[in-house]
Amino acid sequence: MSPATTNPSARNRAERVPRQARSDAPAPRVRKADLPSKTCAVCGHPFSWRKKWRTDWDRVKYCSAKCRSRGTRETTT
Template sequence: MPAPKTPPPAKPCLFCGQPMEWRRVLAKTWDTVKYCSTACTRQANRQRRQAGETIWELPPAPTNGRGVRVWTAKKPRTKKK
């Protein structure tokens, strides 16, 4: 899938509200990117879990600088109280 010629506009992180700029490495996942960082993803998911939702989502993909994803999908650990 070719990257669009005009990058999509920045959109705000759903957790902290900071604008996220489109980047080429996000081309494939841009539609599903909601948070600016893994920290925001975790905290937002934690809040949603506390609200009774059972969900888990992949964090935005960090890369090794060459556009290669370096994470592997994992279920988040549930903290014991």
């Protein structure tokens, strides 16, 4: 009478899980000179990356909310 020792789920898994890059990790410190910059689509003024745009910098087209409201306003009169 021997106890059942052939249970596969009882095995310890010794697999090493690779570290995954967190997408929500805080951005590394960037020097001011290394910040990306764009040109405003409305006033043509160059502006640089800001912390509040870190999540949607790709979509930022305007230097300020003022220009954005002007830029997104459709001129269909």
